[in-house]
Amino acid sequence: MAERCAVIGLGQTKYDRCLPISMDGLVRQAALRALEDAELTFADIDAIVLGKAPDQLEGVIMPELSLCDALCAVGKPMHRVHTAGSVGGSTAITAATLIESGMYNTVLTVSYEKQSDGNFMWALSGGRSGGQGAGGSFAPWIRNYMKRSGAPEHIGWQVAVKDRLNALKNPYAHLHLKDISIEAVKESPMLWDPLHFLESCPSSDGAAAMVMTNAAGAKRSPRPSAWVLAHAKRTEAGVFPGRDPVIPVAAMDCAKALYKKAGITDPRRQIDCAELYVPFTWFEPMWLEAHLIAEPGEGWKMVDSGATEIGGDFPVDMSGGVLSSNPIGASGMIRCLEAANQVRGTAGDYQVEGARVALAQAYGGPSSYFAMWIVSSEPNPTFK
Amino acid sequence: MSEFPVSFTLEYPYTRTPGPVIGPFLTGLRDGRILGIRCGSRVLCPPMEFDPDTGETLSPDFVEVGPSGRVENWTWIAEPTRKHPLQEPFAFALVKLDGADTAITHAVKAAGPEAMSTGMRVTAQFREERVGAVSDVYFVPEGDAREQAIEPGEGEVEITTHLISLTYEGKLHPHNARYAQGLLDGKFIGQRSPVSGKVGIPSRGYDPIARVVLTPADDVEISPTGTVVSYTVITPIQYRGQTETEPYISATIFLDGSDQALPQQDIRDIPLDEFRVGMRVRAIFRPPAERNVDAVDNDWMYPTVGDVVERWAPTGEPDVPMDQIPETM
Numbered sequence: 001m002a003e004r005c006a007v008i009g010l011g012q013t014k015y016d017r018c019l020p021i022s023m024d025g026l027v028r029q030a031a032l033r034a035l036e037d038a039e040l041t042f043a044d045i046d047a048i049v050l051g052k053a054p055d056q057l058e059g060v061i062m063p064e065l066s067l068c069d070a071l072c073a074v075g076k077p078m079h080r081v082h083t084a085g086s087v088g089g090s091t092a093i094t095a096a097t098l099i100e101s102g103m104y105n106t107v108l109t110v111s112y113e114k115q116s117d118g119n120f121m122w123a124l125s126g127g128r129s130g131g132q133g134a135g136g137s138f139a140p141w142i143r144n145y146m147k148r149s150g151a152p153e154h155i156g157w158q159v160a161v162k163d164r165l166n167a168l169k170n171p172y173a174h175l176h177l178k179d180i181s182i183e184a185v186k187e188s189p190m191l192w193d194p195l196h197f198l199e200s201c202p203s204s205d206g207a208a209a210m211v212m213t214n215a216a217g218a219k220r221s222p223r224p225s226a227w228v229l230a231h232a233k234r235t236e237a238g239v240f241p242g243r244d245p246v247i248p249v250a251a252m253d254c255a256k257a258l259y260k261k262a263g264i265t266d267p268r269r270q271i272d273c274a275e276l277y278v279p280f281t282w283f284e285p286m287w288l289e290a291h292l293i294a295e296p297g298e299g300w301k302m303v304d305s306g307a308t309e310i311g312g313d314f315p316v317d318m319s320g321g322v323l324s325s326n327p328i329g330a331s332g333m334i335r336c337l338e339a340a341n342q343v344r345g346t347a348g349d350y351q352v353e354g355a356r357v358a359l360a361q362a363y364g365g366p367s368s369y370f371a372m373w374i375v376s377s378e379p380n381p382t383f384k
Numbered sequence: 385m386s387e388f389p390v391s392f393t394l395e396y397p398y399t400r401t402p403g404p405v406i407g408p409f410l411t412g413l414r415d416g417r418i419l420g421i422r423c424g425s426r427v428l429c430p431p432m433e434f435d436p437d438t439g440e441t442l443s444p445d446f447v448e449v450g451p452s453g454r455v456e457n458w459t460w461i462a463e464p465t466r467k468h469p470l471q472e473p474f475a476f477a478l479v480k481l482d483g484a485d486t487a488i489t490h491a492v493k494a495a496g497p498e499a500m501s502t503g504m505r506v507t508a509q510f511r512e513e514r515v516g517a518v519s520d521v522y523f524v525p526e527g528d529a530r531e532q533a534i535e536p537g538e539g540e541v542e543i544t545t546h547l548i549s550l551t552y553e554g555k556l557h558p559h560n561a562r563y564a565q566g567l568l569d570g571k572f573i574g575q576r577s578p579v580s581g582k583v584g585i586p587s588r589g590y591d592p593i594a595r596v597v598l599t600p601a602d603d604v605e606i607s608p609t610g611t612v613v614s615y616t617v618i619t620p621i622q623y624r625g626q627t628e629t630e631p632y633i634s635a636t637i638f639l640d641g642s643d644q645a646l647p648q649q650d651i652r653d654i655p656l657d658e659f660r661v662g663m664r665v666r667a668i669f670r671p672p673a674e675r676n677v678d679a680v681d682n683d684w685m686y687p688t689v690g691d692v693v694e695r696w697a698p699t700g701e702p703d704v705p706m707d708q709i710p711e712t713m
Contacts, residue, residue: 022403042439059398072439122623129627139616193617241582241643
């Protein structure tokens with residue numbers, strides 16, 4: 001790469017069921033907060049990268065055109081990224097490559113979803129009856145994971161409680177469930193056996209934004225930078241003969257490429273914390289295995305032992321994760337943003353003490369698109 | 385063989401939260417007033433939340449503009465569709481309203497294109513029924529305008545609804561048409577890759593790993609018997625178009641001799657406490673006249689067998705042991 005990429009500004013809206021602001025206002029709020037954090041203005045931005053999940057969710061086709069004015073992108077390059085649920089992660093990576101390539105000095109990237117404008121279940125079913133939702137598609141794979149790993153069913157409940165307790169420390173989180181408990185999760189309605197209502201993500205409105213720049217820009221920036229050490233994207237088809245959708249090959253390949261680029265040889269020890277895309281509880285142990293952080297069949301034991309809690313040896317989804325806020329198009333970017341938040345030391349009540357290296361991951365479609373990045377408080381950390 | 389035409393209408397009543405600027409603008413239209421917003425020394429109509437030149441957020445300083453203005457440019461719509469604001473031939477025009485510095489794109493009801501000209505004066509006419517939408521108003525040549533007594537509505541416009549629809553038509557790809565014909569004939573037709581030897585159903589028409597195109601010579605008939613490899617119980621969530629109301633089992637079934645599971649097979653007549661992973665089942669097809677493949681389309685993301693299987697009946701064979709259940713689903 002010609003240049004190094006540093007994240008110097010983070011901006012988020014509050015995530016909620018229905019935000020009473022326009023789509024223009026939504027993306028602007030996140031963008032303006034990221035610019036304010038970076039102490040820059042729209043005039044300092046060379047290019048904009050916008051991401052969101054399929055246009056069918058809001059029924060606004062090619063919103064990157066109608067949102068140009070709101071993001072002050074008139075006369076500037078405007079990129080749109082489109083990879084289903086992983087899109088927020090792919091969008092962050094696209095923005096990073098625009099810096100690394102030397103093409104631009106400073107880039108603004110924004111991802112959003114306004115789920116209240118449409119209906120995700122309807123959109124996912126393609127407008128037909130019998131749509132089972134993402135939970136209905138993933139539940140058989142989760143059951144398969146439980147069978148092959150021997151994981152007890154309380155693992156899912158534990159993830160549900162941990163992430164919602166974390167969310168109580170994050171003012172932007174959609175769900176603030178003060179009375180969350182194992183009992184409450186267990187007794188919530190069974191939606192997609194074995195997934196209970198409280199083991200599922202909410203439908204949220206919201207936007208997230210980041211300002212990225214090169215080494216010269218980072219030097220001028222008044223606040224700490226999060227340095228992008230490595231990023232990787234991998235895709236596999238959602239259906240093909242011989243596919244294992246529980247531990248997809250693309251998920252493993254993506255992690256291998258990422259760690260290699262970052263110089264990481266022992267991810268569990270060398271990475272301080274992770275924001276993983278966990279829209280349904282069981283994806284926490286499944287991704288820990290698919291991304292080679294846990295040995296096969298051992299991911300659930302990390303959950304069970306408390307290793308993934310804040311204070312554990314490998315905290316996961318300190319912000320409350322997708323289980324607590326899911327503005328789909330933004331959810332992947334929020335993972336990247338929260339990883340940056342940790343290594344900048346600005347995560348407030350959910351800060352992992354001394355976090356130096358953080359992992360972010362997003363996935364989309366039927367576990368077929370993967371986008372991951374690793375950020376650090378140092379541009380060139382050494383790993384032992 | 386039939387070409388299997390595909391026709392589908394995708395339609396949903398989307399909502400919008402217009403926010404602190406477009407909200408009052410729409411409320412104004414409902415109440416018979418057109419509002420612009422102050423932006424420095426200019427007035428923008430339609431109003432925006434921000435200065436389009438600098439990106440600065442604007443304070444909600446509204447100004448009533450119009451109801452008359454000047455046509456800056458126009459085009460004639462000779463054949464309106466049902467989605468157009470007027471159902472008779474009309475003009476779309478850029479109208480700079482009196483008191484505004486920017487033009488609004490809107491409909492002008494005129495006798496014909498010869499009645500339209502750049503520079504002409506037009507006046508707003510409000511519809512009898514107003515809902516707080518940009519279509520609450522249209523324009524007419526100034527001389528045609530009539531006096532209107534508008535009764536203001538109640539409350540602020542905070543959310544609007546828009547029925548958006550798209551109808552698409554096409555036909556099934558040849559391999560999908562052969563698959564659909566097979567279903568109508570009571571058979572599962574998959575394809576075997578000559579490279580990997582693996583059988584996919586429904587096939588994508590090519591081997592996605594080796595990237596080799598498959599031909600009709602690669603078609604294979606697959607047994608209607610198989611093994612349950614996983615399942616979930618769906619509690620249907622209601623949405624527009626959903627007709628399912630009661631919980632049902634949705635099973636993943638591996639047909640014997642295939643390498644790709646059939647997901648989302650409805651099980652309605654096997655009690656949950658008898659249903660299990662490893663169970664052997666056989667597809668019982670509906671009578672030929674009742675088989676329907678309308679749901680089969682070219683979308684490989686959500687494989688379907690259409691509505692041809694009446695039920696999956698247990699064969700009574702011993703269960704397949706857990707260690708022989710394929711991990712590839």
